[in-house]
Amino acid sequence: MPDPAMPDLPLTVRFSASEGAWDAWAPALQAALPGMRLSRDGDPARFDAIIYAPGGDITDFTPYRNVRLVQSLWAGVERIVTNPTLTQPLARMVDPGLAQGMAEYCTGWAMRAHLGMDRYAQDGVWRHGQIPPLAPARPVTVLGMGELGRATAAMLTAIGFSVTGISASGRPVPGVTVQPVTALDQVLDTTQILICLLPDTPDTRNLLDARGLSRLPKGSWIINPGRGTLIDDQALLRALDQGRPAHAVLDVFRAEPLPADHPFWAHPGITVTPHIAAETRPATAAPVAADNLRRAMAGQPVRHLVDRARGY
Template identity: 35%
Template structure:
Protein backbone atom coordinates (compact mmCIF):
# COMPACT_ATOMS: atom_id res chain seq x y z
CA UNK A 1 0.00 0.00 0.00
CA UNK A 2 1.38 3.41 -0.99
CA UNK A 3 0.42 6.98 -1.89
CA UNK A 4 1.65 8.58 -5.11
CA UNK A 5 1.54 12.37 -5.53
CA UNK A 6 2.00 13.78 -9.05
CA UNK A 7 1.31 17.50 -8.88
CA UNK A 8 3.11 20.70 -7.83
CA UNK A 9 6.45 19.82 -6.19
CA UNK A 10 6.39 22.59 -3.60
CA UNK A 11 2.91 21.62 -2.47
CA UNK A 12 3.96 17.97 -2.58
CA UNK A 13 6.68 18.62 0.00
CA UNK A 14 4.02 19.84 2.42
CA UNK A 15 1.90 16.77 1.68
CA UNK A 16 4.89 14.53 2.37
CA UNK A 17 5.52 16.20 5.73
CA UNK A 18 1.88 15.87 6.79
CA UNK A 19 1.72 12.21 5.72
CA UNK A 20 4.92 11.43 7.61
CA UNK A 21 3.33 12.83 10.76
CA UNK A 22 -0.03 11.06 10.44
CA UNK A 23 0.83 7.93 8.42
CA UNK A 24 4.51 7.22 9.23
CA UNK A 25 4.25 3.64 7.96
CA UNK A 26 2.45 4.48 4.70
CA UNK A 27 4.95 5.06 1.87
CA UNK A 28 4.47 8.45 0.19
CA UNK A 29 6.07 9.03 -3.20
CA UNK A 30 6.27 12.05 -5.47
CA UNK A 31 6.31 11.87 -9.30
CA UNK A 32 6.76 8.09 -9.47
CA UNK A 33 6.65 4.99 -7.30
CA UNK A 34 9.40 2.36 -7.34
CA UNK A 35 6.73 -0.35 -7.36
CA UNK A 36 3.62 0.93 -9.23
CA UNK A 37 1.69 -2.14 -8.10
CA UNK A 38 1.90 -0.80 -4.52
CA UNK A 39 0.05 2.42 -5.38
CA UNK A 40 -3.47 2.37 -3.95
CA UNK A 41 -3.96 6.13 -3.54
CA UNK A 42 -3.17 8.63 -6.30
CA UNK A 43 -3.13 12.40 -5.61
CA UNK A 44 -3.07 14.25 -8.92
CA UNK A 45 -4.56 16.73 -11.38
CA UNK A 46 -4.34 14.44 -14.40
CA UNK A 47 -4.56 10.69 -14.89
CA UNK A 48 -2.56 8.75 -17.51
CA UNK A 49 -4.58 6.89 -20.10
CA UNK A 50 -3.13 3.55 -19.02
CA UNK A 51 -3.87 4.11 -15.31
CA UNK A 52 -5.57 0.70 -14.98
CA UNK A 53 -2.50 -1.21 -16.17
CA UNK A 54 0.01 1.17 -14.63
CA UNK A 55 -1.49 0.97 -11.12
CA UNK A 56 -3.32 -2.38 -10.98
CA UNK A 57 -4.20 -2.02 -7.30
CA UNK A 58 -5.33 1.59 -7.36
CA UNK A 59 -8.33 2.28 -5.08
CA UNK A 60 -8.76 6.07 -4.84
CA UNK A 61 -7.85 9.06 -7.00
CA UNK A 62 -7.77 12.39 -5.16
CA UNK A 63 -8.06 15.54 -7.25
CA UNK A 64 -5.77 18.34 -6.08
CA UNK A 65 -8.48 20.82 -7.15
CA UNK A 66 -12.15 21.34 -6.43
CA UNK A 67 -13.18 20.00 -9.84
CA UNK A 68 -12.84 16.55 -11.39
CA UNK A 69 -13.82 17.42 -14.97
CA UNK A 70 -10.19 17.01 -16.03
CA UNK A 71 -10.63 13.26 -15.51
CA UNK A 72 -12.38 11.02 -18.03
CA UNK A 73 -14.53 9.30 -15.41
CA UNK A 74 -16.04 6.89 -17.92
CA UNK A 75 -12.57 5.61 -18.81
CA UNK A 76 -11.56 4.85 -15.23
CA UNK A 77 -11.95 1.28 -13.96
CA UNK A 78 -15.02 0.66 -11.82
CA UNK A 79 -12.88 -0.38 -8.86
CA UNK A 80 -11.38 3.13 -8.64
CA UNK A 81 -13.26 5.89 -6.81
CA UNK A 82 -12.60 9.60 -7.34
CA UNK A 83 -12.50 12.21 -4.57
CA UNK A 84 -12.71 15.96 -5.14
CA UNK A 85 -10.87 18.44 -2.99
CA UNK A 86 -12.92 19.81 -0.09
CA UNK A 87 -10.13 21.84 1.51
CA UNK A 88 -12.00 24.56 3.48
CA UNK A 89 -9.82 27.31 2.08
CA UNK A 90 -11.35 26.76 -1.37
CA UNK A 91 -14.78 27.85 -0.15
CA UNK A 92 -13.31 30.72 1.85
CA UNK A 93 -11.43 32.05 -1.17
CA UNK A 94 -14.45 31.66 -3.43
CA UNK A 95 -16.55 33.65 -0.95
CA UNK A 96 -13.98 36.45 -1.14
CA UNK A 97 -13.64 36.35 -4.92
CA UNK A 98 -17.32 36.27 -5.81
CA UNK A 99 -18.12 38.97 -3.23
CA UNK A 100 -15.41 41.13 -4.84
CA UNK A 101 -16.80 40.47 -8.32
CA UNK A 102 -20.47 40.99 -7.44
CA UNK A 103 -19.75 44.24 -5.60
CA UNK A 104 -17.51 45.36 -8.45
CA UNK A 105 -20.25 44.79 -11.01
CA UNK A 106 -22.91 46.20 -8.71
CA UNK A 107 -20.90 49.44 -8.43
CA UNK A 108 -19.96 49.56 -12.15
CA UNK A 109 -16.24 48.95 -11.61
CA UNK A 110 -15.54 47.86 -15.23
CA UNK A 111 -16.92 51.24 -16.41
CA UNK A 112 -14.67 53.17 -14.03
CA UNK A 113 -11.56 51.12 -14.86
CA UNK A 114 -12.16 51.86 -18.53
CA UNK A 115 -12.84 55.54 -17.86
CA UNK A 116 -9.65 55.86 -15.83
CA UNK A 117 -7.63 54.54 -18.78
CA UNK A 118 -9.18 57.30 -20.90
CA UNK A 119 -8.82 60.03 -18.25
CA UNK A 120 -12.59 60.41 -18.02
CA UNK A 121 -14.42 61.60 -14.87
CA UNK A 122 -17.98 60.47 -15.43
CA UNK A 123 -20.46 59.37 -12.78
CA UNK A 124 -22.36 56.16 -13.53
CA UNK A 125 -25.35 54.46 -11.97
CA UNK A 126 -26.03 54.12 -8.26
CA UNK A 127 -28.44 51.23 -7.66
CA UNK A 128 -29.47 50.19 -4.16
CA UNK A 129 -28.38 46.67 -3.23
CA UNK A 130 -31.95 45.82 -2.20
CA UNK A 131 -32.99 46.47 -5.81
CA UNK A 132 -30.32 44.21 -7.28
CA UNK A 133 -31.11 40.53 -7.88
CA UNK A 134 -28.07 38.25 -7.61
CA UNK A 135 -28.48 34.67 -8.80
CA UNK A 136 -26.05 31.80 -8.21
CA UNK A 137 -25.97 28.79 -10.54
CA UNK A 138 -24.78 25.79 -8.55
CA UNK A 139 -25.84 25.24 -4.95
CA UNK A 140 -23.13 22.93 -3.68
CA UNK A 141 -20.53 23.79 -1.08
CA UNK A 142 -19.21 26.79 -3.01
CA UNK A 143 -22.58 28.18 -4.06
CA UNK A 144 -23.97 28.08 -0.55
CA UNK A 145 -20.81 29.68 0.85
CA UNK A 146 -21.07 32.52 -1.67
CA UNK A 147 -24.75 33.15 -0.94
CA UNK A 148 -23.98 33.30 2.77
CA UNK A 149 -21.21 35.84 2.14
CA UNK A 150 -23.48 38.04 0.01
CA UNK A 151 -26.37 38.00 2.45
CA UNK A 152 -25.29 40.99 4.64
CA UNK A 153 -25.29 43.39 1.67
CA UNK A 154 -29.05 43.24 1.22
CA UNK A 155 -29.20 41.86 -2.33
CA UNK A 156 -32.21 39.86 -3.45
CA UNK A 157 -30.56 36.42 -3.50
CA UNK A 158 -31.56 33.59 -5.80
CA UNK A 159 -30.15 30.15 -6.50
CA UNK A 160 -30.56 27.55 -9.21
CA UNK A 161 -29.75 23.83 -9.25
CA UNK A 162 -31.22 20.79 -10.94
CA UNK A 163 -32.37 19.47 -7.57
CA UNK A 164 -34.52 21.39 -5.11
CA UNK A 165 -32.72 23.18 -2.27
CA UNK A 166 -34.01 25.01 0.78
CA UNK A 167 -31.67 27.86 1.78
CA UNK A 168 -32.87 30.46 4.31
CA UNK A 169 -33.07 33.93 2.77
CA UNK A 170 -32.59 32.63 -0.76
CA UNK A 171 -35.25 32.06 -3.41
CA UNK A 172 -34.31 28.78 -5.05
CA UNK A 173 -35.27 27.44 -8.48
CA UNK A 174 -35.10 24.28 -10.54
CA UNK A 175 -36.64 26.11 -13.53
CA UNK A 176 -33.65 27.73 -15.26
CA UNK A 177 -35.70 30.12 -17.38
CA UNK A 178 -37.62 31.53 -14.42
CA UNK A 179 -34.38 31.89 -12.47
CA UNK A 180 -32.58 33.74 -15.25
CA UNK A 181 -35.49 36.08 -15.99
CA UNK A 182 -35.22 37.50 -12.47
CA UNK A 183 -31.44 37.75 -12.19
CA UNK A 184 -29.45 40.99 -12.63
CA UNK A 185 -26.02 39.61 -11.71
CA UNK A 186 -25.53 35.97 -12.64
CA UNK A 187 -22.84 33.95 -10.83
CA UNK A 188 -21.83 30.63 -12.40
CA UNK A 189 -20.30 28.11 -10.00
CA UNK A 190 -21.47 24.94 -11.75
CA UNK A 191 -19.32 21.82 -12.06
CA UNK A 192 -18.42 20.84 -15.60
CA UNK A 193 -20.58 18.00 -16.92
CA UNK A 194 -21.95 17.22 -20.40
CA UNK A 195 -25.10 19.11 -19.38
CA UNK A 196 -23.22 22.26 -18.33
CA UNK A 197 -20.68 22.40 -21.17
CA UNK A 198 -21.33 25.63 -23.15
CA UNK A 199 -24.34 26.41 -20.93
CA UNK A 200 -23.39 30.11 -20.91
CA UNK A 201 -24.46 30.69 -24.49
CA UNK A 202 -26.49 33.15 -26.56
CA UNK A 203 -29.80 31.58 -25.54
CA UNK A 204 -28.99 31.86 -21.85
CA UNK A 205 -27.79 35.45 -22.16
CA UNK A 206 -30.96 36.42 -24.03
CA UNK A 207 -33.06 35.06 -21.15
CA UNK A 208 -31.44 37.42 -18.64
CA UNK A 209 -32.91 40.92 -18.21
CA UNK A 210 -31.30 43.41 -20.60
CA UNK A 211 -28.30 45.02 -18.92
CA UNK A 212 -27.53 42.06 -16.64
CA UNK A 213 -23.96 41.08 -15.74
CA UNK A 214 -22.04 37.82 -15.43
CA UNK A 215 -19.56 36.47 -12.89
CA UNK A 216 -18.01 33.24 -14.17
CA UNK A 217 -15.91 31.21 -11.72
CA UNK A 218 -17.09 27.73 -12.73
CA UNK A 219 -15.27 26.02 -15.58
CA UNK A 220 -13.88 27.50 -18.78
CA UNK A 221 -15.67 25.19 -21.18
CA UNK A 222 -19.05 26.35 -19.86
CA UNK A 223 -18.71 29.71 -21.61
CA UNK A 224 -19.32 30.45 -25.30
CA UNK A 225 -16.78 33.24 -25.84
CA UNK A 226 -18.30 34.70 -28.98
CA UNK A 227 -21.78 34.68 -27.49
CA UNK A 228 -20.51 36.69 -24.53
CA UNK A 229 -18.75 39.25 -26.71
CA UNK A 230 -21.88 39.60 -28.87
CA UNK A 231 -24.12 40.01 -25.81
CA UNK A 232 -21.83 42.72 -24.42
CA UNK A 233 -21.48 44.57 -27.71
CA UNK A 234 -25.23 44.48 -28.33
CA UNK A 235 -26.04 45.74 -24.82
CA UNK A 236 -27.85 42.59 -23.70
CA UNK A 237 -25.18 42.26 -21.01
CA UNK A 238 -23.59 45.26 -19.31
CA UNK A 239 -20.40 43.61 -18.08
CA UNK A 240 -18.67 40.36 -17.21
CA UNK A 241 -16.13 39.28 -14.60
CA UNK A 242 -14.29 36.11 -15.62
CA UNK A 243 -11.86 33.88 -13.75
CA UNK A 244 -11.98 30.82 -16.03
CA UNK A 245 -11.67 30.42 -19.79
CA UNK A 246 -10.95 27.72 -22.33
CA UNK A 247 -8.12 27.57 -23.20
CA UNK A 248 -6.04 28.93 -20.34
CA UNK A 249 -4.20 31.17 -20.88
CA UNK A 250 -6.07 32.83 -23.72
CA UNK A 251 -4.26 33.62 -26.99
CA UNK A 252 -2.67 37.07 -27.01
CA UNK A 253 -5.10 38.32 -29.65
CA UNK A 254 -8.26 37.13 -27.88
CA UNK A 255 -11.09 39.66 -27.61
CA UNK A 256 -11.39 39.28 -23.83
CA UNK A 257 -8.03 40.90 -23.08
CA UNK A 258 -8.97 44.38 -24.26
CA UNK A 259 -12.75 44.34 -24.00
CA UNK A 260 -13.80 47.39 -21.96
CA UNK A 261 -16.69 45.57 -20.27
CA UNK A 262 -14.73 42.52 -19.12
CA UNK A 263 -12.65 42.07 -15.97
CA UNK A 264 -10.39 39.04 -16.45
CA UNK A 265 -8.39 37.20 -13.79
CA UNK A 266 -6.09 34.16 -14.35
CA UNK A 267 -8.03 31.37 -12.59
CA UNK A 268 -7.14 32.53 -9.09
CA UNK A 269 -10.56 32.58 -7.39
CA UNK A 270 -9.71 29.49 -5.32
CA UNK A 271 -6.38 27.74 -4.98
CA UNK A 272 -5.74 24.67 -2.85
CA UNK A 273 -3.68 25.44 0.25
CA UNK A 274 -1.12 22.72 0.79
CA UNK A 275 -1.57 21.88 4.48
CA UNK A 276 -5.37 21.87 4.37
CA UNK A 277 -5.32 19.94 1.10
CA UNK A 278 -3.07 17.28 2.58
CA UNK A 279 -5.33 16.98 5.62
CA UNK A 280 -8.34 16.44 3.34
CA UNK A 281 -6.58 13.61 1.50
CA UNK A 282 -5.46 12.09 4.80
CA UNK A 283 -9.02 12.17 6.13
CA UNK A 284 -10.21 10.48 2.95
CA UNK A 285 -7.71 7.67 3.28
CA UNK A 286 -8.58 7.26 6.96
CA UNK A 287 -12.27 7.01 6.05
CA UNK A 288 -11.53 4.47 3.30
CA UNK A 289 -9.52 2.29 5.66
CA UNK A 290 -12.23 2.53 8.33
CA UNK A 291 -15.02 1.77 5.87
CA UNK A 292 -16.80 5.07 6.59
CA UNK A 293 -18.09 7.69 4.10
CA UNK A 294 -15.27 9.46 2.25
CA UNK A 295 -15.53 13.30 2.22
CA UNK A 296 -15.77 14.57 -1.35
CA UNK A 297 -16.48 11.19 -2.95
CA UNK A 298 -17.66 11.77 -6.52
CA UNK A 299 -20.85 10.21 -7.84
CA UNK A 300 -19.58 8.91 -11.16
CA UNK A 301 -22.98 9.00 -12.88
CA UNK A 302 -23.44 12.70 -12.00
CA UNK A 303 -19.85 13.71 -12.69
CA UNK A 304 -19.32 15.48 -9.37
Protein backbone atom coordinates in the same frame (compact mmCIF):
# COMPACT_ATOMS: atom_id res chain seq x y z
CA MET B 1 -14.70 18.32 8.34
CA PRO B 2 -12.20 15.55 9.14
CA ASP B 3 -13.35 13.01 11.69
CA PRO B 4 -10.95 13.06 14.70
CA ALA B 5 -12.23 9.67 15.82
CA MET B 6 -11.11 7.93 12.63
CA PRO B 7 -7.99 5.85 13.40
CA ASP B 8 -4.68 6.22 11.61
CA LEU B 9 -3.96 3.01 9.72
CA PRO B 10 -0.68 2.13 7.98
CA LEU B 11 -0.92 2.80 4.27
CA THR B 12 1.28 3.42 1.26
CA VAL B 13 0.22 6.27 -0.97
CA ARG B 14 1.33 7.22 -4.49
CA PHE B 15 1.54 10.96 -5.16
CA SER B 16 0.89 11.97 -8.78
CA ALA B 17 0.65 15.67 -9.59
CA SER B 18 2.38 18.34 -11.63
CA GLU B 19 6.07 19.12 -11.29
CA GLY B 20 6.67 21.19 -8.19
CA ALA B 21 3.53 20.09 -6.36
CA TRP B 22 5.46 17.60 -4.24
CA ASP B 23 7.35 20.31 -2.34
CA ALA B 24 4.11 22.11 -1.46
CA TRP B 25 1.99 19.09 -0.63
CA ALA B 26 4.20 16.40 0.85
CA PRO B 27 4.93 18.15 4.19
CA ALA B 28 1.26 19.05 4.73
CA LEU B 29 0.02 15.56 3.84
CA GLN B 30 2.63 13.89 6.03
CA ALA B 31 1.71 16.14 8.95
CA ALA B 32 -1.99 15.37 8.50
CA LEU B 33 -1.38 11.60 8.37
CA PRO B 34 1.95 10.84 10.08
CA GLY B 35 1.84 7.07 9.56
CA MET B 36 1.47 7.35 5.79
CA ARG B 37 4.26 6.22 3.47
CA LEU B 38 4.05 8.78 0.66
CA SER B 39 6.12 8.45 -2.50
CA ARG B 40 6.21 9.56 -6.13
CA ASP B 41 7.10 6.20 -7.69
CA GLY B 42 7.35 2.50 -6.97
CA ASP B 43 5.65 -0.83 -7.68
CA PRO B 44 1.99 -0.03 -8.47
CA ALA B 45 0.83 -3.20 -6.71
CA ARG B 46 2.07 -2.01 -3.32
CA PHE B 47 0.03 1.19 -3.12
CA ASP B 48 -3.16 1.46 -1.06
CA ALA B 49 -4.24 4.84 -2.41
CA ILE B 50 -3.35 7.56 -4.91
CA ILE B 51 -3.33 11.29 -4.36
CA TYR B 52 -3.84 12.83 -7.78
CA ALA B 53 -3.92 16.16 -9.58
CA PRO B 54 -3.85 16.92 -13.34
CA GLY B 55 -0.34 17.03 -14.70
CA GLY B 56 0.76 13.92 -12.82
CA ASP B 57 2.46 10.98 -14.48
CA ILE B 58 -0.30 8.38 -14.03
CA THR B 59 -2.48 7.94 -17.09
CA ASP B 60 -3.13 4.20 -16.77
CA PHE B 61 -4.63 3.20 -13.42
CA THR B 62 -4.91 -0.50 -14.31
CA PRO B 63 -1.71 -1.64 -12.52
CA TYR B 64 -2.87 -0.07 -9.25
CA ARG B 65 -5.08 -3.03 -8.46
CA ASN B 66 -4.90 -2.68 -4.67
CA VAL B 67 -5.77 1.00 -4.54
CA ARG B 68 -8.89 1.65 -2.48
CA LEU B 69 -9.20 5.36 -3.25
CA VAL B 70 -7.98 7.95 -5.74
CA GLN B 71 -8.18 11.27 -3.92
CA SER B 72 -8.16 14.28 -6.22
CA LEU B 73 -6.52 17.47 -5.04
CA TRP B 74 -8.78 19.48 -7.34
CA ALA B 75 -12.45 20.28 -6.93
CA GLY B 76 -13.00 19.64 -10.65
CA VAL B 77 -12.51 16.07 -11.83
CA GLU B 78 -13.37 16.37 -15.53
CA ARG B 79 -9.78 15.58 -16.55
CA ILE B 80 -9.80 12.21 -14.80
CA VAL B 81 -13.39 11.00 -14.44
CA THR B 82 -13.63 9.88 -18.08
CA ASN B 83 -10.38 7.87 -17.96
CA PRO B 84 -11.50 4.32 -18.90
CA THR B 85 -8.69 2.72 -16.87
CA LEU B 86 -9.89 4.33 -13.65
CA THR B 87 -12.10 1.78 -11.91
CA GLN B 88 -11.06 2.65 -8.36
CA PRO B 89 -13.26 4.94 -6.22
CA LEU B 90 -12.56 8.60 -6.96
CA ALA B 91 -13.12 11.45 -4.50
CA ARG B 92 -13.05 15.13 -5.40
CA MET B 93 -11.52 17.73 -3.12
CA VAL B 94 -13.81 19.89 -1.02
CA ASP B 95 -11.37 22.26 0.67
CA PRO B 96 -12.64 24.88 3.12
CA GLY B 97 -9.83 27.19 2.06
CA LEU B 98 -10.83 26.87 -1.60
CA ALA B 99 -14.47 27.58 -0.73
CA GLN B 100 -13.47 30.65 1.26
CA GLY B 101 -11.28 31.92 -1.57
CA MET B 102 -14.01 31.40 -4.14
CA ALA B 103 -16.60 33.16 -2.01
CA GLU B 104 -14.24 36.11 -1.52
CA TYR B 105 -13.52 36.36 -5.26
CA CYS B 106 -17.20 36.24 -6.22
CA THR B 107 -18.24 38.65 -3.48
CA GLY B 108 -15.49 41.12 -4.38
CA TRP B 109 -16.53 41.26 -8.02
CA ALA B 110 -20.23 41.27 -7.13
CA MET B 111 -19.61 44.32 -4.94
CA ARG B 112 -17.70 46.01 -7.75
CA ALA B 113 -20.64 45.42 -10.08
CA HIS B 114 -23.21 46.43 -7.44
CA LEU B 115 -21.51 49.68 -6.46
CA GLY B 116 -20.61 50.61 -10.03
CA MET B 117 -17.00 51.20 -9.07
CA ASP B 118 -15.92 51.49 -12.69
CA ARG B 119 -18.21 54.48 -13.28
CA TYR B 120 -16.08 56.85 -11.31
CA ALA B 121 -13.29 57.73 -13.69
CA GLN B 122 -10.86 60.23 -12.21
CA ASP B 123 -11.52 62.79 -14.94
CA GLY B 124 -12.96 65.77 -13.09
CA VAL B 125 -16.62 64.85 -13.79
CA TRP B 126 -18.88 64.92 -10.69
CA ARG B 127 -21.23 61.92 -11.18
CA HIS B 128 -23.32 62.47 -8.08
CA GLY B 129 -26.56 61.17 -9.62
CA GLN B 130 -25.32 57.59 -10.08
CA ILE B 131 -26.22 56.13 -6.68
CA PRO B 132 -26.51 52.32 -6.44
CA PRO B 133 -29.44 50.64 -4.70
CA LEU B 134 -28.92 48.82 -1.43
CA ALA B 135 -27.94 45.16 -1.65
CA PRO B 136 -31.45 43.71 -0.97
CA ALA B 137 -32.68 45.41 -4.16
CA ARG B 138 -29.96 43.80 -6.31
CA PRO B 139 -31.02 40.30 -7.55
CA VAL B 140 -28.04 37.93 -7.62
CA THR B 141 -28.18 34.41 -9.06
CA VAL B 142 -25.65 31.72 -8.19
CA LEU B 143 -25.67 29.11 -10.95
CA GLY B 144 -24.57 25.89 -9.23
CA MET B 145 -25.19 25.28 -5.53
CA GLY B 146 -22.46 22.82 -4.65
CA GLU B 147 -19.93 23.52 -1.91
CA LEU B 148 -18.55 26.59 -3.68
CA GLY B 149 -21.95 27.94 -4.61
CA ARG B 150 -23.28 27.58 -1.08
CA ALA B 151 -20.22 29.30 0.40
CA THR B 152 -20.61 32.17 -2.07
CA ALA B 153 -24.35 32.48 -1.47
CA ALA B 154 -23.78 32.55 2.30
CA MET B 155 -21.31 35.42 2.02
CA LEU B 156 -23.58 37.39 -0.29
CA THR B 157 -26.70 36.91 1.84
CA ALA B 158 -24.74 38.00 4.90
CA ILE B 159 -24.17 41.34 3.13
CA GLY B 160 -27.88 41.54 2.36
CA PHE B 161 -28.13 40.57 -1.31
CA SER B 162 -31.26 38.84 -2.56
CA VAL B 163 -29.80 35.54 -3.78
CA THR B 164 -31.40 32.87 -5.96
CA GLY B 165 -29.56 29.59 -6.38
CA ILE B 166 -29.97 27.31 -9.40
CA SER B 167 -29.52 23.78 -8.14
CA ALA B 168 -29.77 20.34 -9.73
CA SER B 169 -30.29 18.69 -6.34
CA GLY B 170 -32.80 21.21 -5.00
CA ARG B 171 -31.25 21.00 -1.55
CA PRO B 172 -32.45 23.90 0.63
CA VAL B 173 -29.92 26.63 1.49
CA PRO B 174 -30.68 29.02 4.37
CA GLY B 175 -31.51 32.52 3.17
CA VAL B 176 -31.45 31.52 -0.52
CA THR B 177 -34.34 30.94 -2.91
CA VAL B 178 -33.41 27.65 -4.58
CA GLN B 179 -34.77 26.97 -8.06
CA PRO B 180 -34.33 23.97 -10.41
CA VAL B 181 -32.38 24.20 -13.65
CA THR B 182 -35.68 24.18 -15.54
CA ALA B 183 -36.43 27.62 -14.06
CA LEU B 184 -33.17 29.15 -15.33
CA ASP B 185 -34.74 31.15 -18.16
CA GLN B 186 -37.22 32.84 -15.86
CA VAL B 187 -34.56 33.54 -13.24
CA LEU B 188 -32.24 35.09 -15.83
CA ASP B 189 -34.94 37.59 -16.78
CA THR B 190 -34.45 39.47 -13.50
CA THR B 191 -30.83 38.62 -12.64
CA GLN B 192 -28.55 41.64 -12.33
CA ILE B 193 -25.45 39.71 -11.21
CA LEU B 194 -25.00 36.11 -12.42
CA ILE B 195 -22.29 34.02 -10.75
CA CYS B 196 -21.43 30.77 -12.55
CA LEU B 197 -20.11 27.89 -10.44
CA LEU B 198 -21.19 24.80 -12.34
CA PRO B 199 -18.91 21.82 -13.09
CA ASP B 200 -17.94 20.86 -16.63
CA THR B 201 -20.34 18.13 -17.78
CA PRO B 202 -22.13 17.37 -21.05
CA ASP B 203 -25.25 19.01 -19.57
CA THR B 204 -23.52 22.27 -18.64
CA ARG B 205 -21.44 22.92 -21.76
CA ASN B 206 -22.72 26.02 -23.60
CA LEU B 207 -25.59 26.24 -21.12
CA LEU B 208 -25.35 30.00 -21.48
CA ASP B 209 -25.80 30.33 -25.22
CA ALA B 210 -27.17 33.19 -27.29
CA ARG B 211 -30.74 32.50 -26.19
CA GLY B 212 -29.90 32.36 -22.50
CA LEU B 213 -27.64 35.41 -22.58
CA SER B 214 -30.32 37.44 -24.35
CA ARG B 215 -32.63 37.00 -21.35
CA LEU B 216 -30.31 38.91 -19.04
CA PRO B 217 -31.34 42.52 -18.34
CA LYS B 218 -29.34 45.35 -19.86
CA GLY B 219 -26.64 46.44 -17.44
CA SER B 220 -26.28 43.02 -15.84
CA TRP B 221 -22.95 41.37 -15.02
CA ILE B 222 -21.68 37.80 -15.37
CA ILE B 223 -18.97 36.47 -13.07
CA ASN B 224 -17.62 33.10 -14.21
CA PRO B 225 -14.97 31.41 -12.05
CA GLY B 226 -16.53 27.97 -12.61
CA ARG B 227 -15.73 26.42 -15.98
CA GLY B 228 -14.89 28.04 -19.31
CA THR B 229 -17.10 25.60 -21.21
CA LEU B 230 -20.28 26.90 -19.55
CA ILE B 231 -20.56 29.98 -21.80
CA ASP B 232 -20.59 30.03 -25.60
CA ASP B 233 -17.63 32.34 -26.33
CA GLN B 234 -18.90 33.84 -29.58
CA ALA B 235 -22.41 34.25 -28.20
CA LEU B 236 -20.99 36.11 -25.21
CA LEU B 237 -19.07 38.55 -27.42
CA ARG B 238 -22.20 39.30 -29.44
CA ALA B 239 -24.32 39.65 -26.29
CA LEU B 240 -21.85 42.09 -24.73
CA ASP B 241 -21.99 44.22 -27.87
CA GLN B 242 -25.76 44.43 -27.31
CA GLY B 243 -25.46 45.24 -23.59
CA ARG B 244 -26.86 41.92 -22.34
CA PRO B 245 -24.82 41.54 -20.18
CA ALA B 246 -22.98 44.82 -19.78
CA HIS B 247 -19.83 43.19 -18.41
CA ALA B 248 -18.33 39.73 -17.89
CA VAL B 249 -15.61 38.82 -15.40
CA LEU B 250 -14.00 35.60 -16.64
CA ASP B 251 -11.51 33.52 -14.67
CA VAL B 252 -11.77 30.24 -16.63
CA PHE B 253 -11.42 29.50 -20.33
CA ARG B 254 -11.61 26.72 -22.88
CA ALA B 255 -7.87 27.08 -23.48
CA GLU B 256 -5.51 28.12 -20.70
CA PRO B 257 -3.46 30.20 -20.60
CA LEU B 258 -5.83 32.33 -22.65
CA PRO B 259 -4.02 33.04 -25.96
CA ALA B 260 -2.69 36.59 -26.26
CA ASP B 261 -4.68 37.15 -29.45
CA HIS B 262 -8.00 35.96 -28.03
CA PRO B 263 -10.74 38.60 -28.49
CA PHE B 264 -11.61 38.47 -24.78
CA TRP B 265 -8.44 40.44 -23.98
CA ALA B 266 -9.43 43.39 -26.14
CA HIS B 267 -13.16 43.58 -25.47
CA PRO B 268 -14.09 46.56 -23.26
CA GLY B 269 -16.91 44.57 -21.67
CA ILE B 270 -14.67 41.76 -20.40
CA THR B 271 -12.31 41.54 -17.46
CA VAL B 272 -9.93 38.56 -17.69
CA THR B 273 -8.40 37.13 -14.52
CA PRO B 274 -5.86 34.31 -14.92
CA HIS B 275 -7.63 31.40 -13.17
CA ILE B 276 -6.88 32.75 -9.71
CA ALA B 277 -10.39 32.82 -8.21
CA ALA B 278 -9.67 29.98 -5.82
CA GLU B 279 -6.83 27.61 -5.14
CA THR B 280 -6.64 24.36 -3.22
CA ARG B 281 -4.41 25.15 -0.25
CA PRO B 282 -2.30 22.36 1.25
CA ALA B 283 -2.75 23.66 4.80
CA THR B 284 -6.55 23.32 4.66
CA ALA B 285 -6.89 20.54 2.06
CA ALA B 286 -4.35 18.04 3.44
CA PRO B 287 -6.51 17.22 6.51
CA VAL B 288 -9.46 16.59 4.17
CA ALA B 289 -7.41 14.17 2.05
CA ALA B 290 -6.03 12.46 5.16
CA ASP B 291 -9.51 11.96 6.58
CA ASN B 292 -10.69 10.36 3.34
CA LEU B 293 -7.66 8.04 3.23
CA ARG B 294 -8.40 6.93 6.80
CA ARG B 295 -11.99 6.25 5.84
CA ALA B 296 -11.06 4.23 2.78
CA MET B 297 -8.61 2.08 4.72
CA ALA B 298 -11.09 1.51 7.55
CA GLY B 299 -13.90 0.55 5.17
CA GLN B 300 -15.91 3.65 6.13
CA PRO B 301 -17.91 5.83 3.72
CA VAL B 302 -15.64 8.16 1.74
CA ARG B 303 -16.60 11.82 1.60
CA HIS B 304 -17.28 13.57 -1.72
CA LEU B 305 -17.21 10.39 -3.80
CA VAL B 306 -17.60 11.17 -7.49
CA ASP B 307 -20.69 9.98 -9.31
CA ARG B 308 -19.21 8.75 -12.61
CA ALA B 309 -22.51 9.09 -14.47
CA ARG B 310 -22.93 12.75 -13.48
CA GLY B 311 -19.23 13.54 -13.86
CA TYR B 312 -18.74 15.13 -10.42
